[in-house]
Amino acid sequence: xxxxxxGLSRHARLGPLRLDGGATLDVVEIAxxxxxxxxxxxxxxxxxxxxxxxxxxxxxxxxxxxxPGWWTRLVGEGKPIDPARHFVVxxxxxxxxxxxSGPASTDPATGRAxxxxxxxxxxxxxxxAQGLLVDHxxxxxxxxxVGGSMGGMQALSWPATFPDRVRAAVVIAxxxxxxxxxxxxxxxxxxxxxxxxxxxxxDYPADEPPAAGLAVARMAAHITYLSEIGLTEKFGRKLQxxxxxxxxxxxxxxxxxxxxxxxLSFVDRFDANSYLYITRxxxxxxxxxxxxxxxxxxxxxxxxxxxxxxxxxxxxxxxxESRHIVHALNAAGCPASFVELSSxxxxxxxxxxxxxxxxxxxxxxRGGA
Amino acid sequence: MMLRPDLALxxxxxxxxTRVLDIxxxxxxxxxxxxxxxxVDARGLELDAANVAAAVARGLPVVQGDAxxxxxxxxxxxxxxxxxxxxxxxxxxxxxxxxxMLRIGRLAFVSFPNFAxxxxxxxxxxxxxxxxxxxxxxxxxxxxxxxxxxxxxFRAFVGERGLVVEGAWFLGGGRRRGAGGANLLAEHAVFLLxxx
Numbered sequence: 001x002x003x004x005x006x007g008l009s010r011h012a013r014l015g016p017l018r019l020d021g022g023a024t025l026d027v028v029e030i031a032x033x034x035x036x037x038x039x040x041x042x043x044x045x046x047x048x049x050x051x052x053x054x055x056x057x058x059x060x061x062x063x064x065x066x067x068p069g070w071w072t073r074l075v076g077e078g079k080p081i082d083p084a085r086h087f088v089v090x091x092x093x094x095x096x097x098x099x100x101s102g103p104a105s106t107d108p109a110t111g112r113a114x115x116x117x118x119x120x121x122x123x124x125x126x127x128x129a130q131g132l133l134v135d136h137x138x139x140x141x142x143x144x145x146v147g148g149s150m151g152g153m154q155a156l157s158w159p160a161t162f163p164d165r166v167r168a169a170v171v172i173a174x175x176x177x178x179x180x181x182x183x184x185x186x187x188x189x190x191x192x193x194x195x196x197x198x199x200x201x202x203d204y205p206a207d208e209p210p211a212a213g214l215a216v217a218r219m220a221a222h223i224t225y226l227s228e229i230g231l232t233e234k235f236g237r238k239l240q241x242x243x244x245x246x247x248x249x250x251x252x253x254x255x256x257x258x259x260x261x262x263x264l265s266f267v268d269r270f271d272a273n274s275y276l277y278i279t280r281x282x283x284x285x286x287x288x289x290x291x292x293x294x295x296x297x298x299x300x301x302x303x304x305x306x307x308x309x310x311x312x313x314x315x316x317x318x319x320x321e322s323r324h325i326v327h328a329l330n331a332a333g334c335p336a337s338f339v340e341l342s343s344x345x346x347x348x349x350x351x352x353x354x355x356x357x358x359x360x361x362x363x364x365x366r367g368g369a
Numbered sequence: 370m371m372l373r374p375d376l377a378l379x380x381x382x383x384x385x386x387t388r389v390l391d392i393x394x395x396x397x398x399x400x401x402x403x404x405x406x407x408x409v410d411a412r413g414l415e416l417d418a419a420n421v422a423a424a425v426a427r428g429l430p431v432v433q434g435d436a437x438x439x440x441x442x443x444x445x446x447x448x449x450x451x452x453x454x455x456x457x458x459x460x461x462x463x464x465x466x467x468x469x470m471l472r473i474g475r476l477a478f479v480s481f482p483n484f485a486x487x488x489x490x491x492x493x494x495x496x497x498x499x500x501x502x503x504x505x506x507x508x509x510x511x512x513x514x515x516x517x518x519x520x521x522x523f524r525a526f527v528g529e530r531g532l533v534v535e536g537a538w539f540l541g542g543g544r545r546r547g548a549g550g551a552n553l554l555a556e557h558a559v560f561l562l563x564x565x
């Protein structure tokens with residue numbers, strides 16, 4: 001008899017969950033997937049945390065777009081995280097729109113979608129929701145928690161929130177706090193959404209979303225995921241399907257056309273209100289602030305090992321942010337590994353082919369055995 | 370696996386079960402040996418990204434960083450040993466790095482190539498050229514060794530700073546040598562130091 005808790009496209013009704021903002025969600029829905037087999041001691045579980053607009057389909061095709069899982073370069077047969085050895089869990093974060101509780105979920109108090117009545121959440125709330133899921137799956141201690149970008153914030157927050165429930169954390173292209181610049185870019189995106197008349201204070205019908213605003217938000221954010229050298233290499237000043245400039249405001253340049261495409265394809269798969277809530281959670285993230293203003297204090301109670309990876313062309317969460325975390329880990333006496341890898345692809349590098357990243361993650365995960 | 374002679378010497382003298390910070394740990398050869406042979410809790414710091422990746426890929430806790438910049442984050446007395454092998458002469462502030470080592474570690478192992486070895490002296494004396502030897506293979510313009518030091522210099526330095534030499538070992542011609550004549554005959558020196 002197969003255990004209904006394990007497999008692809010799973011769903012759990014959990015809760016209650018008390019949130020950092022003071023509210024309590026009586027029911028927390030979590031959509032998730034598992035790969036591989038949980039061993040008899042429940043000691044081989046690896047939790048993968050996704051980024052801002054990611055989802056639980058880390059190594060299985062996306063149901064709406066049909067694209068392969070978003071981290072098949074790192075997760076899969078023969079990869080550093082291998083279902084043949086690991087019990088892999090990936091859950092849609094709290095506040096998102098791929099099946100977990102978020103602003104598009106039904107508010108039991110009204111019978112209608114929460115929209116802006118959904119409580120503001122934090123990265124730690126996401127982590128606590130994952131904690132409920134891990135309980136539900138019968139896992140006491142995670143062998144590792146692994147994430148890039150916002151997933152890295154969760155991976156960092158895990159040992160700080162549950163010091164004795166995780167043995168290793170892999171934090172890739174991430175940060176322990178959002179800087180003013182990070183917040184500023186997110187605010188541009190939020191304002192674009194809220195300035196769209198179709199947003200209607202958040203109460204838009206599902207089939208009439210503020211698509212124009214969300215697309216602009218995505219375009220602005222997408223620039224921060226790339227690097228200048230990457231954009232120059234890919235597009236330069238090349239024109240899009242024309243011989244000369246059009247002296248108008250069509251997408252003359254390839255880079256414009258590319259960004260418009262990124263924006264338009266994004267609105268088909270993502271909810272505008274979820275975008276507001278999750279960017280807010282990231283902006284609120286400051287792990288040191290949660291621990292009396294000292295980052296090292298966040299790590300002192302845990303015996304977990306840490307592995308950090310940054311990319312030299314990532315200006316969203318540059319190497320200096322990882323180094324800041326490493327200094328705090330050293331101060332706390334935590335075993336830490338850290339390397340800055342070279343890539344022309346900016347922040348997005350963590351999602352792309354990187355043999356060096358794979359070697360580092362593989363060695364780090366095996367090193368704990 | 371064969372360790373470089375100065376590393377083998379250090380490995381031999383690290384007390385099992387202790388905590389070690391290997392500054393400039395390269396690909397982690399010494400750390401790996403310490404961990405497997407003497408159950409040492411070894412952490413590493415290394416400047417070169419490829420070396421760091423190699424060390425982490427073998428499961429070692431190594432962070433990318435610069436001895437001149439990144440030692441400040443380690444708390445006082447958090448290690449039994451701070452080790453600096455073949456790195457002192459590449460730092461911008463060797464004296465400051467050594468201060469940091471003895472702040473972080475109770476004891477400090479320092480190994481360095483001896484710039485007063487007879488081959489180096491001959492090269493300068495007869496050739497009038499900066500020496501390029503097996504041990505110092507780079508040309509003057511691309512060498513990472515920006516603070517060449519001799520055993521004589523180092524002894525004087527240790528004396529001026531009032532440090533205690535717990536042990537000193539000298540390597541030359543593929544074997545260990547005595548302290549007498551070391552400044553002429555030893556290619557490598559390893560010192561074990563502590564504060565008074």
